[in-house]
Ligand code: SAM
Ligand code: DTB
């Protein structure tokens with residue numbers, strides 16, 4: 021019987037997070053090896069299938085149209101282009117491809133049909149397929165599932181309290197609703213967040229309360245360190261220390277014993293020794309490839325050399341859940357409902373987001 025708890029309190033999690041480091045590492049590593057092979061790490065590759073020009077105001081994100089970050093945007097990639105990138109990722113040792121789109125939410129229509137075809141194509145390469153496309157309805161989640169989607173990434177990003185200081189164009193509850201829609205299908209849930217956005221330790225603990233109380237807990241949880249991009253409202257925030265990442269990974273591992281914990285954005289700033297401590301503390305997944313979505317990431321050869329030094333092995337695809345079957349478009353049981361769901365748009369003022377927007381206007 022599973023001993024996973026869904027009633028962790030913020031105080032309990034803060035006590036864990038603030039333990040003397042040696043105690044914390046020992047406890048987290050003990051939970052880790054009870055539930056996972058400590059020498060295996062999943063390697064995923066990100067493909068930005070639609071970059072930039074996003075309508076949202078997420079304070080950390082270089083892809084929001086309203087900030088001037090100088091990234092090169094692109095329309096939705098073609099299926100053969102994405103297939104070629106997936107094959108390259110497979111050859112370099114990745115077992116999962118995560119396709120990201122700078123969308124607020126998925127809209128039924130030809131672009132979504134194209135994404136469904138990408139999912140079918142990559143599932144047939146025997147790789148785990150993940151998508152992160154913004155908010156989805158239950159019908160859209162079911163269509164993705166039918167196409168062979170293995171995982172859907174939708175981050176809570178921070179605590180419910182701090183969320184209001186980061187994003188004004190959607191609400192924390194919208195994120196939970198999408199996760200719930202994904203849960204109504206056979207797709208596994210990938211949800212985590214970002215540390216180093218100026219939040220308090222209470223917010224980190226609050227985010228872990230929200231994630232760990234989901235039942236079932238997410239199968240995968242990315243922990244990102246903020247990549248402070250010039251032009252975004254968070255451009256001047258100082259990077260976190262590696263100890264923060266190690267503590268966050270360890271606390272995540274303890275409250276979510278079975279989840280794959282992903283050491284995500286921010287690895288270019290981390291030494292091998294720092295990353296090794298994160299793996300010891302329970303991280304068992306990384307993004308590989310020299311680019312995340314728009315920002316740099318360590319070169320895959322460097323990562324493979326790190327795996328060699330640490331004696332780590334890349335995880336085989338479908339180790340944790342079986343490969344989904346792909347249903348072809350013509351045999352689909354679900355049709356496009358052309359839904360126009362009413363997602364929340366709180367629209368309150370976030371000072372630093374407004375400043376970044378005005379600065380972008382002045383720069384023209
Ligand atoms: N538009 C979709 C959405 O917001 O769900 C999917 C793409 S979005 C870029 C995926 C995730 O990337 C965000 O939820 C956030 O956690 C992470 N992210 C974006 N910009 C980041 C940054 N500068 N540093 C760290 N993580 C970041
Ligand atoms: C996640 O939690 N981190 C990845 C993935 N899910 C989509 C994205 C990180 C993006 C970092 C900023 C960028 O490269 O644009």
Ligand code: SF4
Nearest residue numbers: 074076078081084122
């Ligand atoms: Fe858009 Fe997603 Fe970036 Fe927010 S995080 S601005 S929704 S791409």
